[in-house]
Amino acid sequence: DTEVTQTPKHLVMGMTNKKSLKCEQHMGHRAMYWYKQKAKKPPELMFVYSYEKLSINESVPSRFSPECPNSSLLNLHLHALQPEDSALYLCASSQDLGGGGFQETQYFGPGTRLLVL
Amino acid sequence: AQSVTQPDIHITVSEGASLELRCNYSYGATPYLFWYVQSPGQGLQLLLKYFSGDTLVQGIKGFEAEFKRSQSSFNLRKPSVHWSDAAEYFCAVGKGTNAGKSTFGDGTTLTVKP
Numbered sequence: 544d545t546e547v548t549q550t551p552k553h554l555v556m557g558m559t560n561k562k563s564l565k566c567e568q569h570m571g572h573r574a575m576y577w578y579k580q581k582a583k584k585p586p587e588l589m590f591v592y593s594y595e596k597l598s599i600n601e602s603v604p605s606r607f608s609p610e611c612p613n614s615s616l617l618n619l620h621l622h623a624l625q626p627e628d629s630a631l632y633l634c635a636s637s638q639d640l641g642g643g644g645f646q647e648t649q650y651f652g653p654g655t656r657l658l659v660l
Numbered sequence: 661a662q663s664v665t666q667p668d669i670h671i672t673v674s675e676g677a678s679l680e681l682r683c684n685y686s687y688g689a690t691p692y693l694f695w696y697v698q699s700p701g702q703g704l705q706l707l708l709k710y711f712s713g714d715t716l717v718q719g720i721k722g723f724e725a726e727f728k729r730s731q732s733s734f735n736l737r738k739p740s741v742h743w744s745d746a747a748e749y750f751c752a753v754g755k756g757t758n759a760g761k762s763t764f765g766d767g768t769t770l771t772v773k774p
Contacts, residue, residue: 547703585750585764586704599761633703647692647754647762651703 546570547652549634555658558624564655566617566634574598574639575617576649577609580631592617593639624659631656662687662753666765673741674773681736681768683751692754693734694762695725699747707749710734721745746772 547568556562566575574593578586591599592611606628608620617634635649663686673679685691692711696704708719715727725736734751748769754762 549703583748583767583769585767588761591761631701635704648694648706648709649762650706651696653703654701656701 547634547636547650549632549652549655551655552653553656553658555660556621556624557660558626560624561620561622563621564619564632564634564657566619566652567615568636568650568652569615570636570638570650571614572636572638572650573614574637575611576635576637577607577617577619578633578635579628580633580654586633590619621657624657626659629657629659662691662763664751664753664763664765666749666751666768668768669766670769670771672771672773675743676740679736679738679741679745679770681749681751681770683734683736683765684732685734685751685753686732687753690729692762693725693727694752694754695719695723695734695736696750696752697721697745697747698750698767704750707736741770741772743772743774746770 550565576591577589580586588601589603590609595611606623610618631654633654634652637649665684667682694709695707697707698704707723708717710717710727717725723738727734748767750767751765752762
């Protein structure tokens with residue numbers, strides 16, 4: 544099974560709402576990623592988790608709060624977002640060798656298309 | 661720091677014609693190189709990757725890519741394009757260790773004419 548699943552597929556939220564994006568993989572991967580992708584642009588890395596610990600935060604605003612409750616799940620909690628946060632949010636996973644090294648083949652989910660009104 | 665350049669923003673080819681998408685990278689050591697494809701509204705699907713060994717890499721969907729260290733290139737090719745190949749293609753480079761931070765090119769949009 545080389546699948547990464549993401550829910551919901553689409554999300555519309557107001558600027559005062561709180562919502563969460565969910566990502567799940569059952570490949571035994573220990574590194575998981577959140578990316579943000581605007582139309583016609585490459586994905587921009589937001590967060591990386593390694594062994595359920597936050598490893599990389601690319602200076603993302605605090606209105607985005609990641610969580611990795613176990614090795615298969617990755618959440619992205621959203622609060623007080625701005626219209627410019629509307630984008631496709633992609634989750635990915637890769638095998639992690641530990642000790643600071645990553646096996647870099649990343650498997651991506653289909654994404655959640657977020658619209659902030 | 662590593663960087664990736666995809667010189668062609670948009671390419672149009674006729675169905676059945678051959679395809680080459682260009683990718684140039686900048687990195688001091690041997691890079692890890694990837695090609696991904698993204699259909700509209702979808703996630704990224706890995707087409708192929710190069711870590712070491714044979715510089716001609718075979719991927720899924722009939723794609724191949726050749727790593728040329730002297731030219732810092734990793735161009736993607738397909739001998740005969742199908743209408744379903746129309747999509748966005750991203751080249752990416754990784755550092756191999758302490759990474760998780762692959763750098764993506766800006767992408768090339770492929771249109772296939774009937």
